[in-house]
Amino acid sequence: MRDFHLPGRSAVYAENGVCATSHPLAAQAAIEVLKAGGNAVDAAIAGAVLLGFCEPQMTGLGGDCFVLLKPAGQERVLALNGSGRAPAGLSADEMRDRELTAVPLRGIESVTMPGAVDAFCTLSADWGSLPLAQVLAPAIHYAETGVPVAPRVAFDWADDAPALQGRARDLFLMGGDAPRAGQVFRAPGQAEVLRRIAAEGRAGFYEGEVAEDMIASLRALGGTHTLDDLAATQCTWGDPVQGSYKGIDLLEHPPNGQGATAILLLNILSQFDLAAMDPFGAARVHLEAEAAKLAYDARNRFIADRTARLDHMLSMDTAAKLAALIDPRKVIAAAAPLTEAIHRDTIYITVVDRDRMAVSLIYSVFWGFGAGLASDRFGLCFQNRGAGFTLSEGHPNEAAGGKRPMHTIIPGMVMEDGRVTMPFGVMGGGYQPAGHARLISNMRDFGMDVQAAIDAPRSFAANGALEVERGYGDGVRAELAALGHQVTTPDTPLGGAQAIVIGADGVLTAGSDPRKDGIALGY
Template identity: 55%
Template structure:
């Protein structure tokens, strides 16, 4: 519970409905949609679309989205995988022949087909109460009028704006410079695209004028994309997977996402008495780092597109695997080798969760992979292309090898957490490769240390970054803890800025209220009524 004698804030309470996300305008949009007769699905989609204008370096119409929904009266959660595929004509053989060992981040070959628009359309058609045009209206309005750039977005714009090239610079820079805090960012071109989708539906994006604009831009940049690739985009319903952890249940989407990695980390950590440790002490950080290293190593060996490769999920989630991996951890000494990946790892994203008066709950995550995706945007409508294809492996025979029409290993993971009889919570953790560790960290904060949702989000974060081969610590860890971890054998470094972000909304089953938390590492809120 917040002590009210220092920085930070207490959890937010509401009785009817709540949204938690990384920008206040998106949270307000979601609640306005509910007040206008929409449900949690309508609200989450409307809020996500506004986030594409509030945080355009993180997400946009050219990206992917995943969602899980709690539908009142229905057993289990509904999962929707809205990740795009590689163009049918592209494969690893071609890029290996050109001398590449990884997919170039800013090339047209890194651009997978955008799945978000189809995902949003499917969600609203199948589960919403409003027409798609009504859900799109707030984003159209903000695209036309503009939104003031928040401080965190300005930091990211300044850091990553140089990645923009071609039409991307025209659509996403302020006369050639990054947008600063308080500057108004508007996108009349995207407003026009959204109006077309409102009038003609998702086909305007995948078969009509917007597709033609995207395709022409991609071909001019050397892409192998074809109209048939866009026409074939379809989000797929999938069966969520889960694991038990100290009286709680963590639920994730199955591959090609990395949710199984969060489950494996939780299974490994369940073999240790974390609750008896200092939550911000070196021993807890060490165990989380070692579990992360082992679980991410398993992910990189076993996770890819299940339609194109045999995945060993039962093996990854078995008690025998958790026991075996936990036995490799020395509680007081770091394992010296941390695997590095050749393929690119995820950098940034946005997350939104909404609960309505009927207690429908939505957990939705949305991204263009790296900040500003590939750096390229379509000529006319300014659709920022993701570079999710850089997450493919170019290694021959790898489970995640780049092949035409295949989905890459995906870092986006919407989550749900439940303590049966106590609460149900849609939640998510941003932060690129940190996401799976972040889910396990928030779960442990609540289950092992009894934190409320806001404290669980605020808690200092660490990450065993396989790409860098370092253990990254936020500023919230003391120098003494950093020194202890270094003495254990970790290569310790400090994070220049907070790791990602997180949001969650607990449906308190005993009191019948909603309890929300939103990350101070972003500029968002948990807002309800």
């Protein structure tokens, strides 16, 4: 139990349904959909699409999504891949001929096809219970009438504003500046796009005037994108990948997502007695940092659209060999450079309904405002997910037309004794596998409740530095430096998490990260 003398928040308890996400309006919209007779799929779509207007720097209709779904009355989990592909004309050879060593982060080359809208339409058709028009109504309303900008959103918006180019500056700045907290952001062009999707389904987005606006805008910016590329965008159903940690089963989205990295990281950590350590001490931070370097190195080698070494990443034998490389007394494992630069930009939403359908959904344009580019007529912001490709010749994740890049966004679920007990997610780009491992360890090794596990301070080893949040004291920082870490304080907190625990007694317990503006709501 938390100390009620100190600032903090309690977990949210409910029986009929719960939503946890990063903005209050989206959580409220999801609960209203549940109360109107919708199920968890309907509520999750309603909240997620609305988040594109509450947090437009994080996500939007031009982005991708991944989903883990537990249907009502079942304990199987389905994985929906809503990530778009590179246009057929994208060529790694052409970029190398220009002496590029990486896909330009904000260049037209980084823009992949938007996959989320197709995924939302498919998810609604296959598992929703309400008409799509009713589900999209909250997002249409707020896109038209506006959303007051929340404090954390304003902070991120100002940081991401320099990336905006051309038409995107007109749409996402106010008088040339990022909006302040409390200013109202409107997106009437995107409201019209949603009305067309509500009336026509995916055809309202991938065909007709909306599609023509996107492709004409991309080609005017120098892209090779075509209407055929857009029309070919199609989500796919599959099975999650799975690993075990101290009595629970962790389910992650399969490649091209990086979820297997979280399983490998926990498998490495399982070779040590974490529970005997101080949960907020230097020894645990050091161990997690060294394990993460090794797990991310494997990710960089193997995770791609067509991964051939997934069995290697999920093998406990692999984890044991990697764990043997860790020295608890000093830094020894060189940090593998991440194949994508560090960023924090995504949204996550989880919903559980009265019938215990559970949805774990993550939705993103990759970096803040994606490529920083937008379509001329409807104002759709284009994602830069193609920057997740590598230009290393022969690499599984080498950029190529028609291919999906390695994705950082990963929804998660936990099972115990064959029963789904917690849909969860941790935002924050490349940090996400480390965030999944830290959240699970907080709960399994140290007995924290879901909110305490989310609140706990975080650290992340990446690109030669160990980022340590201010929640750690100076003594821990000094110990880590003595072990050989280059300790830095990140400009922004590491990630943001949401989770819902599905109790065997029927009670739902939800937590939401104070690092964001959001909340958990139930009824």
